[in-house]
Amino acid sequence: MTEKSSRLAAYWERQLDKLDERELRRAKRLPGWRTRRHRRTLAVVLAVADVVYVAGAAVFAAGSTWLHLGLLASGFVVGGIAFTLLKILTGRMSGGFSRLLDEREREWRHRVTYIGYQTLVFLMLVALFYSLFIAHTEGGGVRGAMMLSALLAAGSTVPPIVLGWSLPDDDPEDFEEGMDND
Amino acid sequence: MSPVRRGKELPIYNRLPVLRAERGMSRAALASAVEVNPQTIGALERGDHYPSLDLAFRICAVFDLPVEAVFSREPFTPLSTQVYREGGT
Numbered sequence: 001m002t003e004k005s006s007r008l009a010a011y012w013e014r015q016l017d018k019l020d021e022r023e024l025r026r027a028k029r030l031p032g033w034r035t036r037r038h039r040r041t042l043a044v045v046l047a048v049a050d051v052v053y054v055a056g057a058a059v060f061a062a063g064s065t066w067l068h069l070g071l072l073a074s075g076f077v078v079g080g081i082a083f084t085l086l087k088i089l090t091g092r093m094s095g096g097f098s099r100l101l102d103e104r105e106r107e108w109r110h111r112v113t114y115i116g117y118q119t120l121v122f123l124m125l126v127a128l129f130y131s132l133f134i135a136h137t138e139g140g141g142v143r144g145a146m147m148l149s150a151l152l153a154a155g156s157t158v159p160p161i162v163l164g165w166s167l168p169d170d171d172p173e174d175f176e177e178g179m180d181n182d
Numbered sequence: 183m184s185p186v187r188r189g190k191e192l193p194i195y196n197r198l199p200v201l202r203a204e205r206g207m208s209r210a211a212l213a214s215a216v217e218v219n220p221q222t223i224g225a226l227e228r229g230d231h232y233p234s235l236d237l238a239f240r241i242c243a244v245f246d247l248p249v250e251a252v253f254s255r256e257p258f259t260p261l262s263t264q265v266y267r268e269g270g271t
Contacts (some may be wrong), residue, residue: 013184100219102218102219102222102234103218103222103223103234103236104219105219105222107231168230171228173208173224174221176210176222177210179209
């Protein structure tokens with residue numbers, strides 16, 4: 001290994017260590033919310049926000065501008081908040097590097113990213129047929145692109161939604177540091 | 183989840199909570215010793231996750247015990263019963 005590539009490898013290792021430390025800190029945030037009930041509520045909120053966002057794309061050029069912007073903005077803001085909270089509450093399993101995950105977390109990541117991939121393929125087919133259907137209407141190209149981007153954004157939220165729905169309550173004992181029977 | 187592709191999923195029982203308690207070891211300490219997330223030790227203890235052979239060997243090395251003393255296909259009898267009632271070996 002050359003000096004340059006070994007420096008790059010060392011830099012990458014340091015970045016991964018930093019990510020690992022950040023994730024360990026994040027795993028202890030919002031302790032009162034680390035229950036299945038809260039995660040499922042957020043998963044439903046995010047799924048509804050996705051539908052609102054897609055509806056906003058569907059009314060582009062067909063409905064009023066305010067309705068279009070209102071739906072897009074509310075879907076984006078509500079979905080963004082729910083997505084951020086879900087990422088904190090579900091950890092790195094929906095998209096972390098393999099090097100940072102243990103075998104159970106990798107198993108979860110494989111499961112949710114596979115479901116996410118399948119859903120995204122289906123949503124892209126929907127976008128394709130929608131674009132073909134409206135191709136000859138006024139502003140058809142832009143409407144198709146809007147729908148494509150909305151469905152792409154919705155599809156990318158599937159892994160945290162599945163994780164948020166599936167993970168059990170956190171067990172406080174997992175984070176206890178010591179036992180007193182020495 | 184079992185890595186076996188087809189067929190009935192068979193349970194794997196373990197003695198991790200008892201062995202940790204005997205040694206005054208927290209889940210976080212065991213997790214650190216075998217280089218996994220503490221939640222994975224919790225999942226093993228609850229039976230939500232079955233370990234790979236590599237992880238099973240790492241755990242056995244921490245307790246300095248053979249695999250059959252830590253993991254089993256059959257539910258374990260309590261250690262005290264095994265030692266005092268069955269003339270444990």
